[in-house]
Amino acid sequence: MEYDIVREVDPEVADALTSEVDRQRSGLQMIASENHVSKAVLEAQSSVLTNKYAEGYPGKRYYAGCEHADTIETLAVERAKELWGADHVNVQPHSGTQANMGVYLAMLDPGDRILSLDLTHGGHLSHGHPANFAGQLFEVEQYEVDPETGYIDYEGLAEQADEFDPDIVVSGYSAYPREVEWDRIQAVADDVGAYHLADIAHITGLVAADVHSSPVGIADFVTGSTHKTIRSGRGGIIMCEEEFADDVDSAVFPGAQGGPLMHNVAGKAVGFKEALQPEFEAYAEQVVENARTLGETLQENGLSLVSGGTDTHLVLVDLRESHPETTGGDAEDALEEAGIVLNANTVPGETRSAFNPSGIRAGTPAITSRGFEEEEMRTVGDCIARVVDATDDESAIEEVRREIDALCEAHPLYED
Known part of the structure; x- marks a missing residue:
């Protein structure tokens, strides 16, 4: 990876890219949200699809010339359905945060209530931190892990939800090292008449390989990143039941985003195919x-x-x-x-x-x-x-x- 073509045009950027390859090769990358994708995913993400606007969805685009983009997005969606067993999948979110935004905009009104894990206890900015849009648009209260055990206090969560009366309960975390009991959180949401959003950004690959329990079919909405443990193209994903499909799709486009990054969707499609192979389960x-x-x-x-x-x-x-x-x-x-x-x-x-x-x-x-x-x-x-x-x-x-x-x-x- 010498980036010779880039070097002819922009040697400064080529130097930085080459140095980044060297940095990744010469050290151990142990940030939990990072991975090394295959050369096939790298090639798909650097493809000519970066040239193509494809606003809308397969078969319902706002521009002509989208037939190949349709093929690739459909492959990504169908492979995701097979991987996670979801009824409906949207692969257009640019990131896990954008996926969460899609669910919030689809199901909540400004000022509605979110109950989520505190950032210092392993939650995520997009779950309602005041510096993030979620904390600015919605009323947020946050639960915590048990300080003695480090595990989620499910009984305490139920009591807090009963008092706060949230419109949506968020599970799934960025720094929680234990398996999540999705059904217990779903029961909490059901008891207070709230939706349940399970954010599996970190564990998408572990869930796909059945080495972590799945919230799909339990939670109303499942979001995730596609470049962490699933090791595919960079971006986000939303999974839900068919009854929420139109609302979610409209919230992603045109609600929160313009044209999808189709080169990233291609990377997702390739990575999802790799994850469907038996070797991926052994990897996870x-x-x-x-x-x-x-x-x-x-x-x-x-x-x-x-x-x-x-x-x-x-x-x-x-x-x-x-x-x-x-x-x-x-x-x-x-x-x-x-x-x-x-x-x-x-x-x-x-x-x-x-x-x-x-x-x-x-x-x-x-x-x-x-x-x-x-x-x-x-x-x-x-x-x-x-x-x-x-x-x-x-x-x-x-x-x-x-x-x-x-x-x-x-x-x-x-x-x-």
């Missing part, structure tokens, strides 16, 4: 096993995990007990220097700023795509712990950097 199982092994190794090295472990693709480390003077930002910076890229993250009961919180979040989708298994994960866990123990020790960081270099060489990325 390995993602979860790698996260469990990573968590166990970190615990053996004295680090504390929120909820005591993981059922998913990520671990959330609370540094306050083991390293009270080390912030998540300190750990993130030192680990990046050592070749391990993850992110500082808030933890339940956060006592620091969200900009420099008390935890770190690490995910396994991308390194599993590179072929890492349990043995490598134990090495990675030891390396993370050693850096966290010595965030100011350049010699210790350099020693870990050499070990990470060896792992990257043993598991190359985008070789040719």
